[in-house]
Every structure is written in structure tokens, then in C-alpha cells.
Amino acid sequence: MSPRDPINLLLVEDDEADAGLVRRALRPLGGRFRVTRQASLADGLAWLAGNDCQVVLLDLGLPDSVGLDTLLRVRQAAESLPIIVLTGHDDEDLALAALEAGAQDYLVKGAADGPALERAIRHAMARMHLEDRLRRSERRLQSIVTLAHDAILSVDRDHRIILFNPAAERTFGYTAAEALGMPMAMLLPERLRPDHDRYLDRYATMGPASRSLNDRPREFVARHKDGHEFPIEVSVSKDAEGSFPLTATVRDVTERRKLEEQLRLLAATDPLTGLPNRRAFLETAGRELAGAGRRNRPVALVMLDIDHFKRVNDRHGHAAGDEALRRVAETCRDSLRAGDLAGRLGGEEFCLLLPDTDLPAAAGVAERVRQTVAATPIPLPDGAVLHLTISLGVAIAQAPESPGALDDTLGRADRALYRAKDNGRDRVELDGGPVALAAAG
Numbered sequence: 001m002s003p004r005d006p007i008n009l010l011l012v013e014d015d016e017a018d019a020g021l022v023r024r025a026l027r028p029l030g031g032r033f034r035v036t037r038q039a040s041l042a043d044g045l046a047w048l049a050g051n052d053c054q055v056v057l058l059d060l061g062l063p064d065s066v067g068l069d070t071l072l073r074v075r076q077a078a079e080s081l082p083i084i085v086l087t088g089h090d091d092e093d094l095a096l097a098a099l100e101a102g103a104q105d106y107l108v109k110g111a112a113d114g115p116a117l118e119r120a121i122r123h124a125m126a127r128m129h130l131e132d133r134l135r136r137s138e139r140r141l142q143s144i145v146t147l148a149h150d151a152i153l154s155v156d157r158d159h160r161i162i163l164f165n166p167a168a169e170r171t172f173g174y175t176a177a178e179a180l181g182m183p184m185a186m187l188l189p190e191r192l193r194p195d196h197d198r199y200l201d202r203y204a205t206m207g208p209a210s211r212s213l214n215d216r217p218r219e220f221v222a223r224h225k226d227g228h229e230f231p232i233e234v235s236v237s238k239d240a241e242g243s244f245p246l247t248a249t250v251r252d253v254t255e256r257r258k259l260e261e262q263l264r265l266l267a268a269t270d271p272l273t274g275l276p277n278r279r280a281f282l283e284t285a286g287r288e289l290a291g292a293g294r295r296n297r298p299v300a301l302v303m304l305d306i307d308h309f310k311r312v313n314d315r316h317g318h319a320a321g322d323e324a325l326r327r328v329a330e331t332c333r334d335s336l337r338a339g340d341l342a343g344r345l346g347g348e349e350f351c352l353l354l355p356d357t358d359l360p361a362a363a364g365v366a367e368r369v370r371q372t373v374a375a376t377p378i379p380l381p382d383g384a385v386l387h388l389t390i391s392l393g394v395a396i397a398q399a400p401e402s403p404g405a406l407d408d409t410l411g412r413a414d415r416a417l418y419r420a421k422d423n424g425r426d427r428v429e430l431d432g433g434p435v436a437l438a439a440a441g
């Protein structure tokens with residue numbers, strides 16, 4: 001509709017004289033208004049249902065409806081229709097109540113000439129248009145907040161919750177009715193609450209320039225209504241003035257954490273034996289050596305290899321080979337003390353990391369593993385029984401905090417292992433280690 005098109009105006013007025021006043025006031029405005037008059041609410045509503053109407057002038061006292069109810073029933077029939085209430089001289093209270101109830105303006109009957117009437121009508125239409133846009137925008141926002149998979153909550157300057165969407169209900173276990181008006185801190189573990197209030201204030205006063213929580217989500221710990229704590233990812237936005245209310249988007253990342261932990265474990269584990277794989281074992285061993293060096297404690301490595309493993313595969317198939325690897329891994333694990341670690345370095349080769357252990361003690365552990373493997377027959381699915389032996393080489397780390405210590409110790413343990421193979425297998429050989437160095441020195 002262009003501004004030059006006539007405005008379809010519905011005048012609902014039962015009084016002939018009052019209706020005449022409006023018609024007379026609008027007459028000098030030429031074709032700018034097309035006025036339809038109805039004398040009762042029922043006739044007015046019926047006309048609205050079948051006609052395009054841009055504005056209503058509404059008398060609240062009609063034969064079939066009186067007072068605010070008249071306004072509410074028109075509003076109900078036409079949500080976005082601008083309504084100007086017509087009142088008598090002594091009806092100021094009713095006029096104000098009508099504005100509260102959704103009228104866009106009111107006019108005292110007979111008090112407005114043509115131009116004043118037109119201005120009121122055009123203002124009412126513009127105002128309705130803005131209200132309509134605001135209402136649509138609020139509904140859009142509301143549906144976003146309601147449908148969001150992430151929890152969305154807002155807090156006022158007293159840190160009380162003023163918005164709590166359905167995802168927040170699911171995330172934290174509180175209903176919106178329970179959460180609204182409560183201090184936001186109740187969503188946190190008790191130990192974090194005192195700091196949180198200070199933090200909120202500081203954040204709110206840093207001004208719009210502070211983007212710390214907007215750029216990327218931060219991770220925090222939250223507390224569910226049932227008391228359990230869970231990891232969350234939080235983004236906070238604030239209004240343009242950079243103060244309250246603050247709105248936070250909160251994502252429960254429990255599942256993602258579990259998945260990450262599983263992936264981390266998978267990446268570090270040999271799937272066949274369940275032992276740490278080569279990379280994970282060497283990482284741990286490197287850290288352990290560095291720590292042992294700082295504490296000036298001995299640390300031992302035992303390299304271990306299944307004797308004639310190729311024969312097991314050749315004679316009994318790879319499934320039997322796998323079973324042999326699993327059983328040796330199990331024996332290693334069972335022989336270890338708290339703090340010791342076994343890993344599969346690859347093929348039929350394993351390694352034991354023994355912290356706080358000198359050469360004689362490490363030799364004792366190695367010998368125990370050797371005996372256990374030798375004494376444990378492995379029944380195979382095909383009815384055969386495997387009798388495995390292993391060869392072991394033991395070395396103590398020297399200058400364990402030095403960068404090359406791990407490779408050096410592994411190399412010496414490996415050479416001791418090969419000596420065990422050369423010397424007939426099913427035995428433990430010790431690296432000359434400190435003794436050889438002392439002799440050389």
C-alpha cells in the first residue's frame with residue numbers, strides 16, 4: 001500500500017451524532033480515508049472478517065459490548081490492527097486503561113479536527129507497525145531460545161536468573177519455574193561460588209571491549225540439581241552497554257569428554273593385549289626417567305621377547321600367536337608391582353618400566369616373569385598346548401634426566417636381551433651398566 005492509497009478506516013460507533021463528528025472531521029481530507037461505519041461490535045467484527053482494514057476507531061460503549069472488553073474482542077479478532085479508542089470527556093481513566101490493554105491511542109470525541117485526527121491515525125498505524133515488528137522479532141528470538149540444543153540463561157545485575165530455556169532445564173535438572181529468580185551460583189559447585197560472583201561483576205564492568213568469553217567458549221564445571229558435577233563449555237554475551245543482563249550459552253560436554261578420553265586411551269593402547277602401545281609406553285618411560293633423575297632414584301627397563309615366536313605362528317596359526325601374546329602380556333601385568341608399567345613395543349617384544357628399582361631388584365622381577373611364563377602352559381582352541389619361554393635383558397638408566405637417557409637404556413637392555421638369546425634363550429641377562437662404566441673409568 002502506497003502512502004497515497006486511501007486508508008480503509010472502520011468506525012464502530014453506535015451514536016449517530018458522534019459518528020457524524022468523525023465523518024465531518026475527515027471530509028476535508030478528501031480521498032485519503034475510506035470510512036465504513038458499524039453501529040455494534042458484532043457488525044464491526046463481521047465487517048472486519050470480510051474486509052481489508054487499516055485502522056479502527058472504536059467506541060467502547062456499544063449496544064452489545066461495554067468497556068475494555070470491547071477493545072479486547074477487537075484485538076482478539078485482529079492482532080495487528082491499529083485501534084484508536086474513542087472516549088467521552090470524563091473517561092480519562094478508561095482511556096489510559098485502554099492503552100495498557102493494547103490500544104495504540106485514544107481520542108476524546110469531538111475534540112480532534114481533521115488534521116489532528118489524521119495525525120493520530122497515522123501515528124497509531126506507525127506504532128502498530130513497530131509493535132508488530134517487535135512482537136515478531138520477540139517470537140523469533142523466543143523460538144530460537146526454546147528450540148536451542150544448548151542451555152541459554154540470562155542473569156540480572158543481582159546475578160539472579162531471568163531466563164532459563166528448556167535446554168537449560170535438561171542440562172541442570174531444574175525447571176524454569178525453580179530456576180527463575182534464583183542466584184546463578186546455584187548452578188555451580190559450592191567451592192566455586194564465592195569467586196564466581198566477583199568474576200561476573202568484573203566481567204560486566206570491563207565494558208564492550210572485553211571479549212574474553214565471546215571469542216571462544218571456555219570450559220567450566222557445573223553442578224546439576226541432583227548434586228553431580230559435569231564439564232560445560234560457556235559463551236557469554238552482554239548487551240551493547242557491556243553490562244547486565246548477561247546471557248550465557250552453556251553446553252554440557254560430558255559425552256565429548258568421555259569420547260575424548262576413550263579416543264586418547266584407544267590411541268595409547270595396543271588393541272590385542274590391552275597394554276600401552278610403543279608410543280604411549282615410551283612417553284611414560286621418558287617422563288619417569290626424567291623424574292627419577294631429579295629425585296636421584298634408580299629406574300630399570302626390562303626388554304622381553306618371546307622365544308621362537310615365529311614357530312608358534314607357523315605351526316598353530318596366527319590366532320594361536322595372538323593368544324600367546326595376550327597370555328605373556330597378562331603374565332607381565334600380573335608380575336608388576338604398583339608403579340611398574342608394561343608395554344608392547346611391537347611384534348613379540350615387550351618392555352617393563354620399573355621405577356625405584358636397582359639392578360638386583362630388577363633382575364628379580366625379570367626372573368619372576370621368566371619363570372611364570374615358562375610354568376604357564378597355554379591351551380589352544382585346537383587342543384594343543386603351548387609351552388612358551390621368553391628371553392629378557394635388564395638395564396638401569398644412567399643420568400636418567402639427560403635427553404638421550406631413554407634411548408641409551410633401551411639400547412643396553414636390548415643388547416642384554418640379545419645376549420640372553422645368544423646364550424640359549426629362556427634366561428635373563430643384565431646390562432653391565434654402571435659396573436662396565438666404572439671399569440672403563
Ligand SMILES: [Mg+2]
Binds near residue numbers: 015059060
Ligand atoms: Mg456509544
